[in-house]
Amino acid sequence: KDLNETTEQDLCPLKNRVDSSLPAPPAQEETLVPGPLPTPFKINGLEDHATPGSAPNGGTKIPGNWQIKIRPTAAIATGSARHKPPAQGLTCPGGCSCDQVLPGSGLKMNCNNRNVSSLADLKPKLPNVQELFLRDNKIHSIRKSHFVDYKNLILLDLGNNNIATVENNTFKNLLDLRWLYMDSNYLDTLSREKFAGLQNLEYLN
Structure with missing residues (x-):
């Protein structure tokens, strides 16, 4: 076929089509590494755990009803x-x-x-x-x-x-x-x- 008569579609047939065999690019929030969870410790003999969730930036979300508890200093x-x-x-x-x-x-x-x-x-x-x-x-x-x-x-x-x-x-x-x-x-x-x-x-x- 004459090169002058060759269309862009003929040269790059996959440009405008999605190849289902290729993995989709990761979303922005998936590329971020979640932050560490607060370390549980015992208060009045009971172990306290922070409940993780999904934060907008991909870090760890602390529930609104969770309060930071500080160990008494020596x-x-x-x-x-x-x-x-x-x-x-x-x-x-x-x-x-x-x-x-x-x-x-x-x-x-x-x-x-x-x-x-x-x-x-x-x-x-x-x-x-x-x-x-x-x-x-x-x-x-x-x-x-x-x-x-x-x-x-x-x-x-x-x-x-x-x-x-x-x-x-x-x-x-x-x-x-x-x-x-x-x-x-x-x-x-x-x-x-x-x-x-x-x-x-x-x-x-």
């Missing part, structure tokens, strides 16, 4: 690990208990309800006390000299005493103090001078 430290005895050789003031706030950190000195009438009575003076609890005692006044050996305090609890006198600049050297409790005392007036130096104070009660 405690930072147990009660027995939080408080360690003070370093060997340190003697806690009579009637008080002394522990480490955290391993390798300062001390927590608990003198609550120990019939203390003056901070000067707390002997021996321990280095690096960070938390000092003196609630429910008989302290009637506090002075700057009482805190010369407690420059590392971050918490001081003087609540429920008989404090009626606070010397000016009493807390001036307590630059790291963040929590100060002086509730249930006999303070009639307060002045700025009494709390001078508390540049990092976050809470005053």
